[in-house]
Amino acid sequence: MSFVIVIDGPSGAGKSSTSRAVARRLGVLFLDTGALYRALALRVLSAGVPPADEDAVVRCAREARIDLTGSPDETHVLLDGVDISLEIRTPELSEMASRLATLSGVRRQLDELQREFERRGPLVAEGRDLGTVVFPHAQVKVYLDAELEARAERRARELQGRGLGVSRDAVREDLRRRDERDRTRTDSPLARAADAHVVDTTRLSPEAQVDAVLELVRAHPECPAEWRTGSPA
Numbered sequence: 001m002s003f004v005i006v007i008d009g010p011s012g013a014g015k016s017s018t019s020r021a022v023a024r025r026l027g028v029l030f031l032d033t034g035a036l037y038r039a040l041a042l043r044v045l046s047a048g049v050p051p052a053d054e055d056a057v058v059r060c061a062r063e064a065r066i067d068l069t070g071s072p073d074e075t076h077v078l079l080d081g082v083d084i085s086l087e088i089r090t091p092e093l094s095e096m097a098s099r100l101a102t103l104s105g106v107r108r109q110l111d112e113l114q115r116e117f118e119r120r121g122p123l124v125a126e127g128r129d130l131g132t133v134v135f136p137h138a139q140v141k142v143y144l145d146a147e148l149e150a151r152a153e154r155r156a157r158e159l160q161g162r163g164l165g166v167s168r169d170a171v172r173e174d175l176r177r178r179d180e181r182d183r184t185r186t187d188s189p190l191a192r193a194a195d196a197h198v199v200d201t202t203r204l205s206p207e208a209q210v211d212a213v214l215e216l217v218r219a220h221p222e223c224p225a226e227w228r229t230g231s232p233a
Contacts, residue, residue: 003122003224004089004137006130010179010190011142012151014201014209018144019126020190021210023072026217026227030072031117031125034132036110037097038088039066039079044100051099058105066113072124089162091174098178101128104187111188122224128182131193140217141196142210150202151175 007019023030040057042127043064049056070076079086087093100106107129114134115124125132131141146154152172159166159219182190192198199212218228 002118002120003139004118004135005122005124005140005213006008006126006135006138007126008128008190008192008196009141010146010151010182011175012155013144013146014154014196014204014206015126015144016205018209019124020072021073021206022213022217023124024212025210026122026124027122028119029117030038030075030176031114031123032068032075033110033114033127033130034078034094034097034123035068035075035077035085035088035095036113037101038093039084040064040075040106040110041082041093041096041100042088043079045093045096047158050084051096052074054105057103059102060082062172063105065167068117090168091159091164093179095174098181102181102185102187107133107187118206120159128190129188131196132191133188136193139220140213141193142194143192143198143215144201145198146200146202148172148175148179192228222226 004023007015009015020030040061041229044051044057049060051057065080067078068075069078076083077088089157110132114125125135131138131215152168152175155175156168156171159171197216199207199209217223
């Protein structure tokens, strides 16, 4: 069984940037689960499938060929062989992905897809239900959290940096809605695994977040020896 590190938590807590950096430092695969849902959202929108039609969306998920390639810093998201890495990073697709994630059939389909990545070797995965549903056997489980204001500020800066005209107030409201949807959905709600380590990132720098996770990884008894001595990258 591969060594699996999962990082769960709400939007804007720093999961993606921290997970990428940890994967890069350890020289392992980075599994961006949110990208898988965004890829499906793009497929659904492009095909004109009603997002409320669960059966149709599940069929879409079964037929779609979604894959991740490249390095942690340059992850390429492929949909039916086409690189859609940039196309899926919009608020519209993030919102659609969040809606699709409330559908039980969709979650089951993408849970299986996520588990297939473990066959490729050790990995760092980020999401919302990885430690509780997808990889309950993960050796290291981390739950990143932060105050809503801090998360809204980070997300607004990220989107503005990509040239998207969004306000912090609008981002804060979007995060609040997503938090509510993620925590109250019937299937696989956002929740901290009982054996997860909580890291509050509200006042932590990106570097401190990465160091906190690496400390947990290196303290695990099954941690590969080469990871204990520092970064192989």
